[in-house]
Amino acid sequence: MTVYFSASLRLEQISIALAGRELLAVDATIVPGEVLTVMGPSGSGKSTLLAYIAGFITRDFSASGGVWLGEQDLLSLPAEKRGIGLLFQDPLLFPHLSVGGNLRFGLPRHIQDKHQQVTQALKQVGLAGFEARGPATLSGGQQARVALMRLLLSKPRAVLLDEPFSKLDTALRQEMRTLVFNQLRDAGLPALLVTHDLADAKAAGGPVLELG
Amino acid sequence: MLRLAPALIIALLVLPVAAGLLMVLLPAFGYLPALGGHGGSLAPWQMLFAQPGLWRSVAVSFTSGLVSAAIALVIVVLFLAASRGTWLDRSIRRLVSPLLAIPHAAIAFGFAFLIAPSGLLARLISPSLTGWERPPDALIINDPWGLSLIAGLVLKEVPFLLLMSLAALPQLVPEKRLMLARSLGYSPTIAWLKTVLPSLYPLIRLPVYAVIAYATSVVDMALILGPTLPPTLSVSILRWFNDPDISHRFMASAAAVLQLGVTIAALLCWWLLEQLTRLLARGWLTNGSRQRGEIALRVVGRSALLFASITALAALVGLGLFSLAGFWRFPELLPQMLTLDHWQRSGPMLVTPLVNTALIGLISTTLATALVLTTLENEHRQHIQPRRALWLLYLPLLVPQIAFLFGLIVAAESLGVRPQLGLVIAGHLLFVLPYVYLSLAEAYRRLDPRWLQVARSLGVSRSAAFWKVRLPLLLAPLLTAFAVGLAVSIGQYLPTQLLGAGRVTTVTTEAVALAAGSNRRLIGVWALVQAGLPLIGFMLALGLPRLLGSHRRELAT
Numbered sequence: 001m002t003v004y005f006s007a008s009l010r011l012e013q014i015s016i017a018l019a020g021r022e023l024l025a026v027d028a029t030i031v032p033g034e035v036l037t038v039m040g041p042s043g044s045g046k047s048t049l050l051a052y053i054a055g056f057i058t059r060d061f062s063a064s065g066g067v068w069l070g071e072q073d074l075l076s077l078p079a080e081k082r083g084i085g086l087l088f089q090d091p092l093l094f095p096h097l098s099v100g101g102n103l104r105f106g107l108p109r110h111i112q113d114k115h116q117q118v119t120q121a122l123k124q125v126g127l128a129g130f131e132a133r134g135p136a137t138l139s140g141g142q143q144a145r146v147a148l149m150r151l152l153l154s155k156p157r158a159v160l161l162d163e164p165f166s167k168l169d170t171a172l173r174q175e176m177r178t179l180v181f182n183q184l185r186d187a188g189l190p191a192l193l194v195t196h197d198l199a200d201a202k203a204a205g206g207p208v209l210e211l212g
Numbered sequence: 213m214l215r216l217a218p219a220l221i222i223a224l225l226v227l228p229v230a231a232g233l234l235m236v237l238l239p240a241f242g243y244l245p246a247l248g249g250h251g252g253s254l255a256p257w258q259m260l261f262a263q264p265g266l267w268r269s270v271a272v273s274f275t276s277g278l279v280s281a282a283i284a285l286v287i288v289v290l291f292l293a294a295s296r297g298t299w300l301d302r303s304i305r306r307l308v309s310p311l312l313a314i315p316h317a318a319i320a321f322g323f324a325f326l327i328a329p330s331g332l333l334a335r336l337i338s339p340s341l342t343g344w345e346r347p348p349d350a351l352i353i354n355d356p357w358g359l360s361l362i363a364g365l366v367l368k369e370v371p372f373l374l375l376m377s378l379a380a381l382p383q384l385v386p387e388k389r390l391m392l393a394r395s396l397g398y399s400p401t402i403a404w405l406k407t408v409l410p411s412l413y414p415l416i417r418l419p420v421y422a423v424i425a426y427a428t429s430v431v432d433m434a435l436i437l438g439p440t441l442p443p444t445l446s447v448s449i450l451r452w453f454n455d456p457d458i459s460h461r462f463m464a465s466a467a468a469v470l471q472l473g474v475t476i477a478a479l480l481c482w483w484l485l486e487q488l489t490r491l492l493a494r495g496w497l498t499n500g501s502r503q504r505g506e507i508a509l510r511v512v513g514r515s516a517l518l519f520a521s522i523t524a525l526a527a528l529v530g531l532g533l534f535s536l537a538g539f540w541r542f543p544e545l546l547p548q549m550l551t552l553d554h555w556q557r558s559g560p561m562l563v564t565p566l567v568n569t570a571l572i573g574l575i576s577t578t579l580a581t582a583l584v585l586t587t588l589e590n591e592h593r594q595h596i597q598p599r600r601a602l603w604l605l606y607l608p609l610l611v612p613q614i615a616f617l618f619g620l621i622v623a624a625e626s627l628g629v630r631p632q633l634g635l636v637i638a639g640h641l642l643f644v645l646p647y648v649y650l651s652l653a654e655a656y657r658r659l660d661p662r663w664l665q666v667a668r669s670l671g672v673s674r675s676a677a678f679w680k681v682r683l684p685l686l687l688a689p690l691l692t693a694f695a696v697g698l699a700v701s702i703g704q705y706l707p708t709q710l711l712g713a714g715r716v717t718t719v720t721t722e723a724v725a726l727a728a729g730s731n732r733r734l735i736g737v738w739a740l741v742q743a744g745l746p747l748i749g750f751m752l753a754l755g756l757p758r759l760l761g762s763h764r765r766e767l768a769t
Contacts, residue, residue, distance in 0.1 A: 079395065080398055085396070088388075094410075095497060105393075105406070156395075169483050
C-alpha cells in the first residue's frame with residue numbers, strides 16, 4: 001500500500017448547539033495514522049460534529065470553531081473540495097453501478113491504470129473477481145469492505161467514521177474493525193470515529209473523548 | 213365485495229380501450245355493417261394514403277411528441293439536479309400542483325396570446341426594439357413546423373414530470389447519495405446526475421411514456437397552436453370523422469389506426485434513445501469526472517424551469533388582460549381601458565357549460581375515488597403490492613384518445629347506448645381513475661400500519677378502523693387526489709366532445725370551439741374560467757384540512 005503524505009486534522013474549539021443549548025465541545029488534533037474516538041450516547045451531537053467537519057450541517061444546528069487540515073481552513077471550502085471521506089453505518093453502494101463501477105466512482109479522473117487499481121483493491125479485501133457483481137448480491141460484510149475501498153481509492157486527506165460497525169454481526173464486527181483501522185493506519189490518514197460501543201474505541205487504539 | 217374491486221378497476225380501464233380499438237380496427241378494413249361496410253377492403257387505406265399532406269401531418273405529430281417530451285424531461289432533470297435546497301426549489305414545489313391543474317387549452321390560448329404577432333411579447337418590444345407600428349405579418353402560432361405546439365406542450369409537460377419525480381424521489385434517499393458523492397469530491401449537480409438520476413429514471417419511465425403518447429396525439433392544443441395546412445394527424449382524424457361523407461369515416465378509422473402506429477413508433481424511438489443514452493452514459497458515470505460542467509448545468513437547470521414557469525404564469529396574466537381589455541391599439545403594452553363587458557355578456561352563456569363541467573367532474577371523480585379507495589384497502593388487507601398492474605392503469609394514458617374513442621362510440625351504439633351525459637361521465641372516469649390512483653396510492657401505502665393495529669387492538673372492527681382512523685388520517689392526500697381528478701376531468705376535450713356527440717357542452721369544449729374564431733376577448737373569458745375551476749378545487753383541497761384542524765394532521769406524520 002502506498003503511504004499518503006497527509007496533514008494533521010485540527011478541531012479548534014468546536015462547539016455545537018441546538019436551540020441555544022450546547023451539545024458538545026471539542027478541541028483536538030489528530031495526527032496522520034491516528035484515530036480519535038468520540039464516544040457518547042445518541043442525541044449527544046456526535047453525528048452533527050461529523051456533519052460540521054464534512055460540510056453537511058443543517059440549519060437547525062448552530063456550530064462554531066475551526067477545522068484545519070494542516071494549514072488549510074476547511075470551513076471555507078464546499079463539502080466536495082474538503083477531501084474528507086465518510087464511512088457510514090450503511091455501506092451506501094450505488095445500486096445502479098456494479099461493484100467495480102462503485103470503486104471506479106471513487107477513483108479520481110486522471111488516474112491511468114484504473115482497471116488495475118480496482119482489481120488490486122478488491123484483492124486486498126478478499127473480493128477478487130467481484131467487479132461485475134451487483135452490490136445487492138453481496139453480503140453485508142462484503143458491501144462494507146467495498147465501501148471502505150471506494151473511500152480509500154478516492155484518496156481522501158482525512159476520514160470520518162459514523163458508527164461504521166454497528167450494523168454488522170458480532171462475528172464480523174471484530175474482523176471489520178481490524179481491517180478498517182489497519183487500512184487507515186497504512187494509508188497514514190487522520191481519522192475521527194464516533195461510536196457508542198467501547199469495543200470500537202479499544203480497537204481503534206487512539207485517544208478517546210467521552211461526551212455527555 | 214372488496215375483493216372484486218381490482219378486477220372491476222381493470223375491467224373499467226381495459227375493456228373500453230380494447231373495445232374502442234377493435235371498433236376502429238374493423239372499419240379501417242371496411243367492416244362496419246351499420247354504415248354499410250361488410251368487410252375486407254383496403255379502400256379506406258388507399259383513400260387515406262391519397263390525402264395530400266398526410267406524411268407531413270404524421271411527421272409533425274411524431275416529432276412534436278418526441279421533441280416536447282425530451283425538452284420537458286431535460287428541463288425537469290436539470291432543475292432537480294441543480295436546485296436542491298435553494299429558495300427556487302421551495303417556491304417551485306409550491307407552484308407545481310396549481311400549474312399542473314391548468315388545462316391544456318387554457319395554457320395553449322394564453323401562450324398564443326403571448327407569442328402572437330400582436331401578442332404581449334411583441335407589444336413589450338414594440339416599437340422600441342422592432343420599429344413595428346402594426347403587428348408583423350408572420351405565422352408565429354400555427355407555424356408549419358409545429359414549433360409553437362411543441363413549446364405549448366413543454367409548458368404542460370414540465371409540471372407533470374416534475375410532480376411525478378418529486379413523488380418518486382423520497383424512496384431513493386437522495387440526501388444520503390449526495391452526501392456520499394460529495395464527500396468523494398463530486399460537485400452537487402454532477403453528484404445528483406451521477407448518483408440519483410440513474411435510479412430515478414426507471415421510476416418515472418411510465419409517466420414519460422404517457423407524456424409522449426399524449427403529445428403525439430393531442431387534439432385541443434393542436435387545434436389552438438398546431439399547424440393548419442395540413443394540421444397534425446390527430447386533428448385531421450377529428451375532421452374526417454365529423455365529415456358528412458360516410459366514406460370519410462372508414463378513412464378516419466384507418467387514420468386512427470395509423471395514429472396508433474405513430475404513437476407506438478414514437479415510443480419505440482424513445483426506447484431506443486433510452487438504450488443509446490444508457491450505453492453512452494455508462495462510461496461517464498464512472499469516469500471519475502467530478503466538477504466538469506457543474507456551473508453550466510447549474511445555470512441552465514435553474515433558469516430553464518424558472519423560465520417555463522414564468523411563461524405559464526404570464527400566459528394566465530395575458531388571458532386576464534385580454535378578457536378585460538377595451539380598446540387596445542397594437543404597440544401599446546396595456547389596454548387603454550379595462551371593461552367587464554366581455555364577462556357580463558358571457559355570463560348567461562357560461563351557466564350550462566359550468567353546470568355540466570361541475571356535474572361531470574364531481575360524479576366521475578367521486579366514482580373514481582371510491583373505486584381507488586376500495587382497491588387500495590383491498591391491497592392492504594390482502595398484503596399485495598401490484599407492480600405489473602400499474603401498466604394496465606396507464607393503458608388509457610398510453611393509447612391515444614383519438615385512436616379508441618371513436619371505436620368506443622361505435623361499440624356503445626351497438627349496445628344501444630346513445631352519446632349523452634352518462635357516456636361522457638363514463639369516458640371521463642377512464643382518464644380520471646388513473647390519476648386519482650397515482651396521486652393517492654403512495655400516501656395510502658406509506659401510512660404507518662401501527663395506527664390501524666392500535667385501533668384494532670382497542671376493539672374496533674376493520675371497516676370501522678377504515679372509516680374512523682384511516683380516512684381522517686388521509687384527509688389531506690385524499691382531498692388532493694380529488695382535486696387532481698377534478699382538474700383532469702375539467703381539462704378533457706376529446707372525450708367530452710365525442711362521447712357527448714357535441715351536445716354536452718363544458719367550459720373546455722366551448723373554449724376550444726372559440727379557437728376557430730378570433731375573438732380574443734371572449735377566448736380570454738372562457739379560458740380563464742377553464743383555468744380557474746381546477747384552481748378553486750386545489751385551493752379547497754389545501755384549505756379544508758387546515759380549517760378542520762391542522763394539529764391532528766401533525767400527529768399523523
